Amino acid sequence: MNLDLVIFAVSSVVAIFSAIMVFAQRNPIASVLYLILSLLSQAVLYVQLGALFMGAILIIVYAGAIMVLFLFVIMLLNLRGTEDLGLPSHPLSTPTKIIISTLFAVQIVLVAGRAALPPVTAGMLVEPDPTFGSVTEVGRLMFTEWVYPLQLTGILLLIAVVAAVVLAQKERSEDEPVVTIDQAGGPADPPTEKVG
Amino acid sequence: MDPVAYVMVAVVLFAIGSVGVLISRNIIILFMSVELALNAANLVIMAFAKAHGVTDGHVIVFFMLTVAAAEAAVGLAMIITLFRNRGTINIDRFSLLKW
Amino acid sequence: MPDLLTLVTFLPLLGAVIVALLPSAQHGLIKTVSLATALLTTIVSFILYAQFDPLGNGMQFVVNIPWVESMGINYHLGIDGISLLLIVLTTILTPIAILSSWHSITTGIKGYFASMLLLTTGMIGVFCALDLFLFYIFWEVMLIPMYFIIGIWGGQRRVYAAIKFVLFTMFGSLLMLVAVIYVYFAYQAQTGDFTFNILRLSEIDLPLTAQYWLFGAFALAFAVKVPLWPLHTWLPDAHVQAPTAGSVILAGVLLKMGTYGFIRLCMPMFPEATLAFAPWIIGLSVIAIIYGALVSMVQKDIKSLVAFSSVSHMGFVMLGLFVMNEQGMSGAVLQMINHGISTGALFLLVGMIYDRRHTREIAEFGGLASVMPVFATFFMIATLSSIGLPFTNGFVGEFTILLGAYKANVTVGVLATTGVILAACYMLWMFQRVVWGKVTNPANAKLTDLGLRERIILIPLVVLIFWIGIYPKPLFDRIEPAVQANLLVLTERLDGPVNAHQTPASVDSLEFVTQVDEATKDDN
């Protein structure tokens, strides 16, 4: 039991710390690595929750594939954390945002506290289902009850692939000017049409 | 362990994610913060799945991972396009969301 | 025969779809298809007229198909005599409007004709819908094409006019939407059923205060459309800027939606409030009659003169409706038709000289009778009908309205009758300045008289002007049962004490002035 608690404490602290670090320093590559670290800790939490398979998936898909994609993009854009990111935000606004988010978190905690969860011990300790979270069980559910959403997800992925290709493609025709919208920087007054 | 504890961790992660979205000016980091928040949600689902003892939660998380993958692909493609056209990844340089 | 109402409602929509699918370069084909659709609709509406049973009670040709069952929304159509005549008026004016834009519309032809047809579907739909939800949909559908017709194919200040038109109308109809939802839930609270059925919604008893608010919301939407003074200022702008066909439809049919709404919705659903507000509305109508007439006297633009005269004429209609006796209400319904015909004809005629001279300034014209005798004749007939000369349609309507108004209240009758004098003043003065006199402006000397197409457009209207003027009985036969039913609702509901404070009122006495005072006093 104590070991469980220790594992939980360590991994959650790591997860939270590395999550903060994601945006607390400038180098994007470091951010990605911190995020991977956070995800790894979360995978530990998954395993603790009896989801061995999902923990593995999280590592493989998220840390393995998606984060690599991020890294790949960062490399592609050749970002080094030294880019001009413009003027810093208004000094007040960052703390404000943090406070707001904290408030948000506190509120959710309050809600969760009130939420009508089943008695703490009910499903988990007294009589754990032997098949709970097993690969077999997940696979069974996925191909029986959830088969249509599964198909839809497949289609979604296909669409995403096509979209990514189309979006990232370079403009073919050179004579067609690239559509640029020059509103970046400077609070340009939009033309206001008065009624009346 | 009490699943509520996991939920609390998830809430904290989500809050961190949202702070990240709010304050980071680098569009890639912003995007990573979104991923973080998404994962916090996943963690909550896992905790509840455990609490109720049903595996369906896992399937849902699985789907969410897939969606996240799709989203990452499209989002990153957009970031590439944006960067290609504007030469910057500073989110404050883009104000296309007004008429 | 399959479901005629659905056919007549959606035939123009079908035409609009076909037109939209045609290649936009095929101007001739587009026009022909639109005209053919419109004429087909006219024929269907004539069949409808022929099969309508004047003696039948209640709604006829009823179609009632569940649409969104969980919310009590039905595809529910049906007509009584009032709707029947308005539908026929719409289907007669549509081909005329289309034919009148044959040459005058040169850009965006496809969009224009599709819009016209879509507009027709909206208008007919409003007149046959018996489901409040459906009614609202058609009501709003109609707005969009009209917005485009004014805003795209209009005159110099078309954008201003179109926006003004839409803002006024939307302002009213949004309040109506709120009221619709309120009524919907009030019905559910009383009976446990969800329904948008207009006939059933009229059956519940609403508390007085609620009725006042709801009536106010509905009335505002309809009064903008009518337009009742002082909500009329969009009308001159819209009319002046709209293309000819737009003005014809606007004056001919769209304005009638407002008065139709009062008859179909306000009166049966909120009878007590109707009685309570009647003196106010009568007052506003009388102001509208006189005000519209006076203002049109000093207009410099023919179209805005006719537009202000519409304000005056529609004031007559509103007056007739709210004096709440048989003469007044039947006359008002007839006058709705009449106004569509004669004002439609006037707008067409103005459009015809606008096509030739590209101006509508009265001062620019003069002496047209010498160069365009046929035009002058048609113009005179339309003018006289608008003045309300006996044996033209205008007289029958105005006379019956005034008869009813006089019965309800002498002062109102007398004041409204002055409108008849003023009508002669402004119309004849305009007629004289445009048509009579010497040709002083050389630009007018070489104008060509009306061609075959233009005569074909006008002849049906002239025939109707005289037919209704001399033998209005068939129309009255169809109007009367509907009007009686409406009045019956008012009297029946008022005979039984709705709530303890309410004093029963006799419908055709003007005691309702004092009654409002009592009612409001009791309410507070």
Add this chain to the structure above:
Amino acid sequence: MSDFLYLIPLLPLIGFAINALLLGRVPRGLTGIIASATVLGSFLLSLVGFIELAGLPVDQRQLTQTLFTWIPLGDFDATIGFLLDPLSAIMVLVVTGVGFLIHVYSIGYMSHDPGIGRYFAYLNLFTFSMLTLVLADNFLLMFVGWEGVGLCSYLLIGFWFQKKSAADAGKKAFIVNRIGDFGFLLGMFIIFWQVGSLNFLEVNELAPIAFGGSIGLVTAATLLLFVGATGKSAQIPLYTWLPDAMEGPTPVSALIHAATMVTAGVYMIARTNVLFMMSPDTLLVVAIVGAATAFFAATIGLAQNDIKRVLAYSTVSQLGYMFLACGVAAFTAGIFHLMTHAFFKALLFLGAGSVIHAMSEEQDMRNMGGLKKYLPITYITMLIATLAIAGIPGLSGFFSKDEILFYSFTNPQGHWLFWLVGAITAGITAFYMFRLIYLTFHGRERMDEKTKSHLHESPRVMTVPLVILAVLSIVGGYVGLPYVFQIGSFTNLIADWLKPVMAPGQALAAEAFAPTVLAAEGGHSTALELTLMAASVGLAVIAILAARALYKSDHAAVTRLKERFAGVHKLLENKYWVDEFYGATIVRPIVAGSVFLWKIVDVVIIDGLINGMAALTAGAADTLKFTQSGRVRTYATGFVIGAVLVIAYFVYLR
């Protein structure tokens, strides 16, 4: 057998339809013939009707025909139906008879006008409307004719629409008539809601009961009807349109503005005599207005130089006589005068038309003179008419005018003052009419050479109607012999003929004035009648002699008089500045008020409010748009704040 009645108005309508629909395609010569033929047909049919009517027993002299229900609405029910009774029979004969002669005359008069087809179409339409008015069996159909004749009058006055004055006059006529119609309409409403019917026969029957004791309502209704009559028949205060109406072609003036349409008011009052008899107050008003108009218009006639305007004011004045007759409850005398007046005034106008025709459209009498030898037939016929209107014994005008004067003195509703005004007016009438004759036909020839060389007597087609009308002007009076001259069975034919129509009213009055009426009936004092007659004739003769002295040859005395009474002359010449007065007090304030309503109320206040609201919205948007920076992070902050608030609501407030 009465089912031919509808044909009487229908025939001219057919003529109208032919001439109007085939405008320009009917040969010029044929248009007039078609038009005249249809009116002749109506005349013959009317004669048939008249004879049929005369063949019926006295108390059953009513032919009715109902074509169809026009406006059926609840308890309101108006029909297209016709009624031929002794009263309408006389009117129909006058309208179609005189109308036919004038149609024929027009063939000659308008032969050179390019718009001849239109002219005859309008003229036929007028005849149709007038016949509808006269034959209508209910108020509403009468109102149709009433407005219809107004319309035709408008069209015909403005026939030469290129002339601004003509167009203006037409408009004025229509609008002033509309003011009268306003009264007619309201009167009709009172009658309908009180009696429950608009049918003349039913109203006559039911009115005494329906109105019961409420004399006030009857007075209101009849006064309103009378307002209608003043508009149509050009009485004070609505007479101003008639002199202007002379802008129309002269035959039109003869037909519409002398013989038929303007008498519609008199006819209407005679038709509803039962109602008028129920209200002594109204009768008094009618009599006063009639007498005042008669005198007032006659004085204006003294100083006019336009030949047609003199006749126009004379018409107004003579119509005043007819109203005086109605006002003193001598409806028969009014109708009688209406008939004789139709003959001699039509003749005068047609004669004037002949003069104008000969003078190359010159209408100013100061440029005429000595036309006697150029236009002999015109001269003689016009002289007969002038003698008739002047009330010289033996001619029609004498009998009718004298009857009116007699009754205004003796009837219980009369008063010696009415007689006095009437008699003086008769003198003035004689004076200005002979002034017209002398200025036009006698004395020096004042026209220029060019006009003089064109002088010619009118063609046969114009002179024959003149002669026929002259004969009628002479003999027309013998149908209404005064009491003193009645010998044996040769009695007052017209009074006997009209008795069935007038009897109910007289009976009503008999109740109210029982003692005096009897006295008047019984004491038909021969001596009194002769004295009154002699007085008015004497006045007329003196006036004629005065006119002869002043205008026969040299006008020096006239000039001296004009200088002596310059103020009065100016007043009369300018028609008491009534038009100007109306312009300043009614027309201009209304126009100014309308401009105010439009420019200030509409544009500034109402639109200002609306635009203010729009501006407010736009202003708010201008301010709020800064929240819409387009920055993703700002929006995201908004999201989160929203989420915080929503959750806060659920956590703390519920």
